[in-house]
Amino acid sequence: MKKIKLLTMTLAIILVTAVAFFGVYIPVQNRMEDKVEGYSYAMDLKGGRNIRLIVDTSNKTEVKDSEGNEVEDADNLTDEEITQNGYTKEEVPTNSQDVLTYDNYKKSKDIIEKRLSKLGVDNYIVKLDDKTGDILIEIPENDNTDSVISNIGTTGKFEIVDSKTKEVLMDNNDIKSARVMYGSNNTSTTSAGTTVYLEIEFNKDGAQKLENISNDYKKQNTTNETNTTNVTNETNTTENTNTTNETNTDSTESTEEQKEITMLIDDEEIMTTSFDETLETGKLQLSIGSATTDQKTLQNYINQASSMAVVLDNGNMPVAYTVDENKYIISDITQNELNIVLYVMVGLVAIALIVLIIRYKTNGLALAISYVGLASIFLLLIRYANVVLSIEGIFGIAMVLILNYIFSNKLLVKLKKEKDVGKETVNKQLKETYKEFFIRIIPICIAVITFCFITWEPISSFGMIMFWGIALIAVYNSIVTNLFLKIKAGK
Amino acid sequence: MKKMTKKQKIIIAIIALIIIAGIIITATIGLNFDLRYQDSKKIELYLEQDFEISDIKAITDEVFSNEPVIIQKVEVYEDTVSITAKDITDGQKADLINKINEKYGTELSADSTTIENIPHTRGRDIIKPYIAPFCIATLIILVYMAIRYSKLGIVKTILKVVIISVVAQATLLGVMAITRIPIGRLTIPMVIVIYMLTLVGLTSNFEKKLKENNKEEEAGN
Numbered sequence: 204m205k206k207i208k209l210l211t212m213t214l215a216i217i218l219v220t221a222v223a224f225f226g227v228y229i230p231v232q233n234r235m236e237d238k239v240e241g242y243s244y245a246m247d248l249k250g251g252r253n254i255r256l257i258v259d260t261s262n263k264t265e266v267k268d269s270e271g272n273e274v275e276d277a278d279n280l281t282d283e284e285i286t287q288n289g290y291t292k293e294e295v296p297t298n299s300q301d302v303l304t305y306d307n308y309k310k311s312k313d314i315i316e317k318r319l320s321k322l323g324v325d326n327y328i329v330k331l332d333d334k335t336g337d338i339l340i341e342i343p344e345n346d347n348t349d350s351v352i353s354n355i356g357t358t359g360k361f362e363i364v365d366s367k368t369k370e371v372l373m374d375n376n377d378i379k380s381a382r383v384m385y386g387s388n389n390t391s392t393t394s395a396g397t398t399v400y401l402e403i404e405f406n407k408d409g410a411q412k413l414e415n416i417s418n419d420y421k422k423q424n425t426t427n428e429t430n431t432t433n434v435t436n437e438t439n440t441t442e443n444t445n446t447t448n449e450t451n452t453d454s455t456e457s458t459e460e461q462k463e464i465t466m467l468i469d470d471e472e473i474m475t476t477s478f479d480e481t482l483e484t485g486k487l488q489l490s491i492g493s494a495t496t497d498q499k500t501l502q503n504y505i506n507q508a509s510s511m512a513v514v515l516d517n518g519n520m521p522v523a524y525t526v527d528e529n530k531y532i533i534s535d536i537t538q539n540e541l542n543i544v545l546y547v548m549v550g551l552v553a554i555a556l557i558v559l560i561i562r563y564k565t566n567g568l569a570l571a572i573s574y575v576g577l578a579s580i581f582l583l584l585i586r587y588a589n590v591v592l593s594i595e596g597i598f599g600i601a602m603v604l605i606l607n608y609i610f611s612n613k614l615l616v617k618l619k620k621e622k623d624v625g626k627e628t629v630n631k632q633l634k635e636t637y638k639e640f641f642i643r644i645i646p647i648c649i650a651v652i653t654f655c656f657i658t659w660e661p662i663s664s665f666g667m668i669m670f671w672g673i674a675l676i677a678v679y680n681s682i683v684t685n686l687f688l689k690i691k692a693g694k
Numbered sequence: 695m696k697k698m699t700k701k702q703k704i705i706i707a708i709i710a711l712i713i714i715a716g717i718i719i720t721a722t723i724g725l726n727f728d729l730r731y732q733d734s735k736k737i738e739l740y741l742e743q744d745f746e747i748s749d750i751k752a753i754t755d756e757v758f759s760n761e762p763v764i765i766q767k768v769e770v771y772e773d774t775v776s777i778t779a780k781d782i783t784d785g786q787k788a789d790l791i792n793k794i795n796e797k798y799g800t801e802l803s804a805d806s807t808t809i810e811n812i813p814h815t816r817g818r819d820i821i822k823p824y825i826a827p828f829c830i831a832t833l834i835i836l837v838y839m840a841i842r843y844s845k846l847g848i849v850k851t852i853l854k855v856v857i858i859s860v861v862a863q864a865t866l867l868g869v870m871a872i873t874r875i876p877i878g879r880l881t882i883p884m885v886i887v888i889y890m891l892t893l894v895g896l897t898s899n900f901e902k903k904l905k906e907n908n909k910e911e912e913a914g915n
Contacts, residue, residue, distance in 0.1 A: 332813040533767040598883035646893040653831040659823040
């Protein structure tokens with residue numbers, strides 16, 4: 204009976220090992236398909252999107268009047284009209300010569316890094332060519348990659364100007380932070396639904412300027428509209444999580460001529476409006492789109508607002524860039540090289556287990572079989588727990604295997620000291636080994652749990668793999684190894 | 695205070711030598727960075743067909759005289775190869791293209807193929823994402839150790855953990871500087887593993903001392 208039980212357990216472990224290493228192949232449409240979940244690889248093992256941003260060397264056409272001031276709506280003017288009005292056309296470089304400095308390139312690189320971080324990119328490499336100012340970026344390939352690329356290259360220039368005189372009233376230097384908010388809109392005139400807002404919070408100087416501007420550009424003849432908005436913080440780019448109630452500025456038509464401001468982002472007009480009241484909070488809320496109940500439309504508005512918030516929150520890039528290259532490049536670490544790593548690890552584990560068997564005879568053999576089972580289940584676990592595997596993660600796997608070897612060796616040393624290994628002895632020694640082992644790895648557990656909460660993919664990969672590994676060592680040895688040794692010790 | 699054994703003295707002397715030599719080499723010659731992190735040149739060739747990395751490697755070994763190169767497949771169809779080397783001269787470019795044309799029957803020309811400059815990655819950019827996680831983890835571990843091993847002296851315990859952890863990492867970097875092992879993708883994982891093993895070693899040492907301490911206390915009572 205004892206032999207049958209041991210044989211059954213050994214066969215079960217062999218089966219799990221076969222599944223973990225070779226998979227389960229089932230015919231699907233005339234081909235064999237592995238039904239076992241594959242590994243999810245990080246950027247260093249899978250490859251990533253490579254983007255090259257080059258300094259914009261193009262020229263833009265500016266139409267100026269006789270006094271040298273830029274003429275607005277010049278795109279609509281014909282050459283004849285330009286001549287008739289005494290205007291002149293000038294070709295001006297997008298990046299003037301004085302902005303093309305190392306400090307500005309460096310600042311642009313830093314801003315890109317901040318944007319990537321705020322956009323939640325969990326692994327990136329940003330390189331700067333000190334001489335040309337070119338910036339090379341490598342980011343992981345996923346559903347958000349294109350959206351991220353569209354945000355990182357934009358200049359992020361923010362301006363509030365007088366809509367007529369084009370005098371710059373506020374710019375990026377006045378912004379403290381930007382965040383996305385949404386809230387239910389209960390107005391008498393607008394349809395019910397959720398409205399997405401971009402909230403721009405200004406710094407001390409900016410808040411003062413906003414107060415003055417909102418007072419100067421107050422509506423002279425406003426419509427009777429009660430606008431009560433319950434705004435709830437949704438995603439933010441700062442630490443503010445309070446629920447706030449704010450009065451919002453919405454673009455409304457006025458019958459009387461009055462002063463208006465125009466908001467520009469990257470020289471593109473976002474809105475022209477005036478203020479309902481003096482804004483004393485230092486915050487400006489802009490509604491993105493109209494109130495909607497459609498989830499897809501809402502998500503679209505949130506994405507738009509998030510993009511604007513990320514761009515505004517990190518300041519404007521002093522140098523304008525254009526995307527020159529945008530390619531997915533596969534990692535230079537091939538599947539063959541990964542297989543070699545796997546074979547080396549298997550080889551080392553095999554040698555270590557042979558040492559155990561030689562030193563501790565049958566108990567060593569039982570622990571070696573149990574060890575193989577743990578390694579196999581561990582490899583399956585990291586696939587089904589959806590853990591991303593990076594190079595750090597591979598080292599994490601090695602660390603878990605080392606830790607379990609230390610555990611097994613400790614237990615075997617204790618069992619060897621016993622003259623008669625019965626079920627009670629196994630229980631007693633297993634308990635002692637658990638106590639000794641886990642007290643010694645508490646600092647590792649602290650580090651591992653900390654790493655699990657870090658968003659940087661390589662380190663979270665290591666943390667997650669170690670977390671599952673340590674949890675498995677605790678559970679597996681108390682069940683499988685315990686059972687194995689008890690069956691062996693049984694009469 | 696316990697006297698150091700001869701063996702311990704030798705180990706400390708070796709470690710000190712490694713660290714000092716490492717500092718001198720780093721300050722004078724600098725660390726040896728992997729090609730991935732160095733200023734390099736890149737060339738991309740559209741082969742119009744699937745290819746084996748090993749075949750391209752054979753060609754680059756001939757052209758670049760076995761110098762390290764990074765060979766990568768580009769885009770989802772994997773029919774373009776990206777070759778990165780420390781330097782690619784016009785002669786090497788022409789030679790490489792001739793050999794590729796010969797092997798794959800393509801009609802690539804050296805004139806229409808550009809060599810791109812790839813800037814280096816700064817060392818501080820490589821380690822930056824790891825600083826906060828390590829600091830947070832170490833801080834929590836120090837608090838835990840200070841509480842758990844308070845009987846061994848809080849300040850002494852904290853100092854020991856900090857000094858030994860720093861010395862362990864400095865030794866690793868010293869060995870890398872002396873042996874000219876490139877600072878590459880394996881460096882950070884190695885740092886993490888050394889950090890973990892140092893923690894296990896320190897805890898084992900403290901546990902042993904705590905046990906001895908408790909025994910002495912019991913004997914005193």
